[in-house]
Amino acid sequence: xxxxxxxxxxxxxxxxxxxxxxxxxxxxxxxxxxxxxxxxxxxxxxxxxxxxxxxxxxxxxxxxxxxxxxxxxxxxxxxxxxxxxxxxxxxxxxxxxxxxxxxxxxxxxxxxxxxxxxxxxxxxxxxxxxxxxxxxxxxxxxxxxxxxxxxxxxxxxxxxxxxxxxxxxxxxxxxxxxxxxxxxxxxxxxxxxxxxxxxxxxxx
Amino acid sequence: xxxxxxxxxxxxxxxxxxxxxxxxxxxxxxxxxxxxxxxxxxxxxxxxxxxxxxxxxxxxxxxxxxxxxxxxxxxxxxxxxxxxxxxxxxxxxxxxxxxxxxxxxxxxxxxxxxxxxxxxxxxxxxxxxxxxxxxxxxxxxxxxxxxxxxxxxxxxxxxxxxxxxxxxxxxxxxxxxxxxxxxxxxxxxxxxxxxxxxxxxxxxxxxxxxxxxxxxxxxxxxxxxxxxxxxxxxxxxxxxxxxxxxxxxxxxxxxxxxxxxxxxxxxxxxxxxxxxxxxxxxxxxxxxxxxxxxxxxxxxxxxxxxxxxxxxxxxxxxxxxxxxxxxxxxxxxxxxxxxxxxxxxxxxxxxxxxxxxxxxxxxxxxxxxxxxxxxxxxxxxxxxxxxxxx
Numbered sequence: 150x151x152x153x154x155x156x157x158x159x160x161x162x163x164x165x166x167x168x169x170x171x172x173x174x175x176x177x178x179x180x181x182x183x184x185x186x187x188x189x190x191x192x193x194x195x196x197x198x199x200x201x202x203x204x205x206x207x208x209x210x211x212x213x214x215x216x217x218x219x220x221x222x223x224x225x226x227x228x229x230x231x232x233x234x235x236x237x238x239x240x241x242x243x244x245x246x247x248x249x250x251x252x253x254x255x256x257x258x259x260x261x262x263x264x265x266x267x268x269x270x271x272x273x274x275x276x277x278x279x280x281x282x283x284x285x286x287x288x289x290x291x292x293x294x295x296x297x298x299x300x301x302x303x304x305x306x307x308x309x310x311x312x313x314x315x316x317x318x319x320x321x322x323x324x325x326x327x328x329x330x331x332x333x334x335x336x337x338x339x340x341x342x343x344x345x346x347x348x349x350x351x352x353x
Numbered sequence: 354x355x356x357x358x359x360x361x362x363x364x365x366x367x368x369x370x371x372x373x374x375x376x377x378x379x380x381x382x383x384x385x386x387x388x389x390x391x392x393x394x395x396x397x398x399x400x401x402x403x404x405x406x407x408x409x410x411x412x413x414x415x416x417x418x419x420x421x422x423x424x425x426x427x428x429x430x431x432x433x434x435x436x437x438x439x440x441x442x443x444x445x446x447x448x449x450x451x452x453x454x455x456x457x458x459x460x461x462x463x464x465x466x467x468x469x470x471x472x473x474x475x476x477x478x479x480x481x482x483x484x485x486x487x488x489x490x491x492x493x494x495x496x497x498x499x500x501x502x503x504x505x506x507x508x509x510x511x512x513x514x515x516x517x518x519x520x521x522x523x524x525x526x527x528x529x530x531x532x533x534x535x536x537x538x539x540x541x542x543x544x545x546x547x548x549x550x551x552x553x554x555x556x557x558x559x560x561x562x563x564x565x566x567x568x569x570x571x572x573x574x575x576x577x578x579x580x581x582x583x584x585x586x587x588x589x590x591x592x593x594x595x596x597x598x599x600x601x602x603x604x605x606x607x608x609x610x611x612x613x614x615x616x617x618x619x620x621x622x623x624x625x626x627x628x629x630x631x632x633x634x635x636x637x638x639x640x641x642x643x644x645x646x647x648x649x650x651x652x653x654x655x656x657x658x659x660x661x662x663x664x665x666x667x668x669x670x671x672x673x674x675x676x677x678x679x680x681x682x683x684x685x686x687x688x689x690x691x692x693x694x695x696x697x698x699x700x701x702x703x704x705x706x707x708x709x710x711x712x713x714x715x716x717x718x719x720x721x722x723x724x725x726x727x728x729x730x731x732x733x734x735x736x737x738x739x740x741x742x743x
Contacts, residue, residue, distance in 0.1 A: 185471045189478040189713035203483055218427060219468050222434050226472045229438045230479025234452035332434060338427035342420055343552075 151201065152208045153192070154317030155224040157184040158216030158244055164188070164195040165313030169321065172314045174199035184223045206237060210320025212311050213241040214333030215264045215272040215285065221332055228330060240320035241330035245274040245285055248306045251315045253279065258303040263293070265308055266335040275300055287335045369487050372456060374706035375400055379456040381705065382444065382480070383698025386433045386473030387465025387493045388519060389414040389424045392694035393441045395448035398702035404502060407448035409688070409695040412436050415559060422552040430468025437476050444694070455486055457710065459701020462490035463718030464742065465519070470717040478713055487710035489701040494723045496696035497658040498526050499703065500685045503695050507654060507683050512639040514632055514671070517659030518544030523588050523635040524723060525642055529703045533642070534724035535635040536588025537733035543624060544661045546592040550599040550620050554613050564617045565664050571618030576602050578623040588635040589733055595623060625670040632671065636678045655680040660691040
C-alpha cells in the first residue's frame with residue numbers, strides 16, 4: 150500500500166511517499182510562506198523521485214494542525230480534490246501525535262507534545278505508551294504548564310517540523326472513520342458579534 | 354531533507370495531452386469560493402462554441418455570517434473547507450458525468466477573501482493533478498463579465514456594470530480577456546453600502562433584500578442623502594459617505610418602523626440615481642470608444658451583473674436608462690447574477706478554447722483587476738501591499 154503524506158501546517162512544506170516498509174521519497178522545504186503555490190508541484194516532484202504516478206496512491210495522510218489556519222487548509226483542500234475521483238481514503242493526523250510517535254517508536258513512554266499557538270496560548274496533547282490520554286487542548290500558557298507538570302511525563306516535545314514519513318505511516322493503520330481529515334483549529338474564528346459580544350462556538 | 358540523491362527539475366505542469374477545441378467538446382468543472390458561497394458547476398462547451406450548463410450547485414453561508422452582520426473571512430474559509438467535497442460531488446453527480454469525462458478544472462483564483470480562494474483553488478489543483486487534466490485559474494470578475502452567455506449568446510462588444518458586495522465597476526468588454534475599465538468605486542462597493550446600512554438600522558444580513566423589502570412602504574424623498582460624483586464626467590463611484598449619512602440620519606430619527614422604511618426607500622433611491630447617472634456617463638464613453646473603431650453596432654448592449662442587480666428598483670432604473678440611451682439591457686437571470694460556479698466554468702471553457710491554461714503553482718490573488726493596465730496606471734482605489742483593486 151502506497152501512502153502520500155502532506156503537511157502545510159507550519160514553516161515547512163512537506164510531501165512524503167511511503168509503503169509499509171520503506172520511505173519511497175520525502176521532500177521537506179522550510180519555505181515559511183507560499184505553501185499554496187508549492188504543494189502541488191512538490192507532489193509531482195515527489196512522485197517522480199519515487200518513480201510513481203498519481204494513480205499509484207492508495208491512501209493520503211494529512212497533518213490537520215495545530216498551525217496556521219490558512220496553512221492547514223492548503224493540504225486538506227488539496228487532498229480532498231486529489232482523493233475525489235478515485236475515492237482515495239484521507240486520514241487526518243495532528244502534528245502533536247506525529248511528534249510523539251517519532252519520539253517513542255517503542256510506545257513505552259509518557260509524552261506531552263506542546264505547540265505555541267500564539268496570543269499567550271499553548272495547544273497540547275498527552276500520550277502514554279502510544280495511547281492518547283489527553284486529546285489536543287488549547288489553554289493559557291500558565292494553566293497549560295501547570296496541567297502538563299502534573300502529568301510528570303518522560304518527555305516533553307515542543308514545536309518541531311513534522312516528519313513526513315512518520316505522518317504517512319501513522320495513517321497506515323487508521324481508517325477515515327477513526328481519524329477523519331478534519332482541521333484542528335487551535336481557537337475559534339476571531340470575530341465579535343455586534344456590541345463586542347463573543348459568539349457561542351459553532352460547528353464550522 | 355531529501356532521501357533520494359537526484360532532485361529532478363521543478364515540474365509545475367503535469368503531462369497533459371493538448372486540448373483541441375475545434376474537434377472536441379469541452380466538459381469543465383468550475384469551482385467558486387471567493388466570498389460566502391461555496392459553488393461547483395459542470396458545463397459543456399461544444400466544438401462550435403455552444404454552451405450547455407449541466408449542473409450548478411451553490412451552498413450559501415448566510416446563516417454563519419448573519420449574526421455578525423457581514424462576512425467574517427475566517428468563518429467563510431472554514432465553511433468552504435467543510436463543504437467543498439460535497440458540493441463538487443453533487444455537481445458531478447447532477448451533471449450525470451464521470452470525473453474521467455472532464456476536460457479541465459476551472460477555479461476562481463481571485464480576487465476575493467484569500468482563505469476561501471485558497472480552499473477552492475487547492476481542491477482544483479488536487480483534482481487536476483489526480484485526473485491529469487489542465488487547470489484554469491479564473492478571475493472571478495471575468496466570470497461575472499461573461500455570465501450573460503449562460504442564458505443566451507451575448508456577442509462582444511458590450512458595456513458591463515458589475516455591482517456586488519465586493520465590486521462596483523463599469524467595463525467595456527470587447528472579447529475574452531479584453532476589458533477596459535471605464536469607472537470603478539474609489540472606496541466601498543454598492544452591495545457593501547446595502548449591508549452596512551441594513552446593519553445600522555438593525556435590519557439583518559444580507560442587507561440587499563432587507564432594504565428592498567423595507568423600501569416598499571417608505572417615501573424615497575424622505576431623506577436627502579449624498580450622491581458623490583453626480584453628473585461628473587468620469588464614471589467612478591463612491592459609497593462610503595452614503596453609509597455614514599445613513600448611520601447619522603438613523604441616529605437622529607425616532608428609529609420607528611416608519612423611519613426605517615423611509616430611510617431604506619431614500620437609500621435605495623439614492624443608489625438607483627447614482628448607478629443610473631454613472632452608467633449614463635459610461636455609456637457615452639463606451640459609444641465614443643466604439644465610434645473610433647466600429648461605427649454600425651447599434652443598438653448597443655449593456656450587461657448588468659452581480660448580486661445588487663437582483664434589486665428590482667435598480668433593474669427598472671437601468672432598464673429606463675437603456676431605453677433613453679439606445680442600449681439593449683442583457684441581465685443574466687438572478688441565479689447567475691449572484692456568485693456561482695457556472696460562470697467560472699464558462700470563463701474556464703472560453704479560456705481553454707483559446708489555449709490558456711495555468712500551471713499547478715498558480716497563486717491565489719486577493720486582488721486581481723480585470724483591466725490590469727488601467728489599474729496599474731490609473732488606480733481607482735488605494736493600492737496597499739496587494740496592489741490596486743481596480
